[in-house]
Amino acid sequence: MNFSDFSRRRFLATLGGLGAGLLVRPVWPGATGRKPISKPIPASGERLPVIGMGTSRTFDVTPGSDQGRQLLPVMQAFFDHGGGVVDTSPMYGHAEAVLGELLRAARHERQHLFAATKVWTWGEQEGIEQMQRSMQRVGVERFDLIQIHNLRDWEVQLETLKAWKAGGKVRYIGITTSHGRFHDELEVILDTQPFDFVQLSYNIGNRDVEQRLLPLAQERGMAVLINRPFMRGELFSLVRGKGLPAWAAEFDCSSWAQFFLKFAVSHPAVTCAIPATSKLHHMIDNMGAGVGRLPDSEMRARMLRHMQSV
Ligand SMILES: NC(=O)c1ccc[n+]([C@@H]2O[C@H](COP(=O)([O-])OP(=O)(O)OC[C@H]3O[C@@H](n4cnc5c(N)ncnc54)[C@H](OP(=O)(O)O)[C@@H]3O)[C@@H](O)[C@H]2O)c1
Secondary structure: OOHHHOOHHHHHHHHOHHHHOOOOOOOOOOOOOOOOOEEEOOOOOOEEEOEOEEOOOOOOOOOOOHHHHOOHHHHHHHHHOOOOEEEOOOOOOOHHHHHHHHHHHOOOHHHHOEEEEEEOOOOHHHHHHHHHHHHHHHOOOOEEEEEEHHHOOHHHHHHHHHHHHHOOOEEEEEEEOOOHHHHHHHHHHHHHOOOOEEEEEOEOOEOHHHOOHHHHHHHOOOEEEEEOOOHHHHHHHHOOOOOOOHHHHHHOOOOHHHHHHHHHHOOOOOOEEOOOOOOHHHHHHHHHHHOOOOOOHHHHHHHHHHHHHO
16 A cells, blocks of 8 residues: 555554554653753754754665654654654655655644755756656645755756745755865855855765865855765764763763764854654654754864774
8 A cells, every 4th residue: 555545544554553652742842841052043043952863774774664754753753752854865766655655644743844855966957847746745835945965967857946045936046065076166166155054074084075175165145055965874883882982971961973973063154954864763863963052162073082092
């Protein structure tokens, strides 16, 4: 049976004990009652919780499948903990469609959703059609943010995005990369073009963007989303079997995931990190990075020294 054909009642019945307790409408700032740390979008002053959610690979499962349904409590935990930014892309296989199915099932929880996708194709008409398909798949009347994925055909897609923004069809526009080989070109683009957001890879093991792109984004008044905050999970291999230093408690950090996320979002230029996970306990862990204190510059230097020694 197609997942989108499920009535809400049948869907809840299917979830049984697993979902029942998680389908309570969250009370903003999250059912946990702990106020999420937020940062402003420079273009508007609108505040975003610093921990968002990615969907690459984790949400690329067969629509309507059990694997897809198992992601519902993961996404609900995100909203229950005060999450907002969800990042997807037509490049991520079934991710947009699966996200749309889950958002329809969790329609009460989605009220704080800040929906971000990307345009990833060549040609003006192809770009327009792709963005329209994304709106249908995710089930939004308009995206909060559409980003040009990996700079693809950026001059053409930017013209459409500017027109869509002027016409109220999208709220913010941005551009993304996760590849160092695009950094020089991206620097020129950011210096000259009117983006509200830029999305970059940044984590405690890969700090290339600290040199030029993060300061430039700050100078140009652009919000910064951070992809690969765990280096696609590789950071966990570096600390496997190693205990968290006791001083991590000084910035309300109780796990390695929170250590990595708090490092990323405490950079002054960073607005929000978008870690991806398919597991409920990882989502709850990750959302713990979005509350309490963030490390200051002295503590960030200590975190770096510590990572160099593990
Ligand atoms: N060019 C672009 O625009 C671009 C490029 C790359 C990424 N992105 C965006 O950025 C998002 C994040 O990047 P990413 O998915 O490549 O990598 P990532 O978030 O750095 O790492 C994801 C990996 O970390 C694991 N993980 C998550 N939370 C964990 C925890 N608490 N403890 C242990 N392991 C944990 C996940 O496995 P489990 O499922 O087992 O938790 C997954 O394997 C993407 O999903 C996508 O939305 C955009």
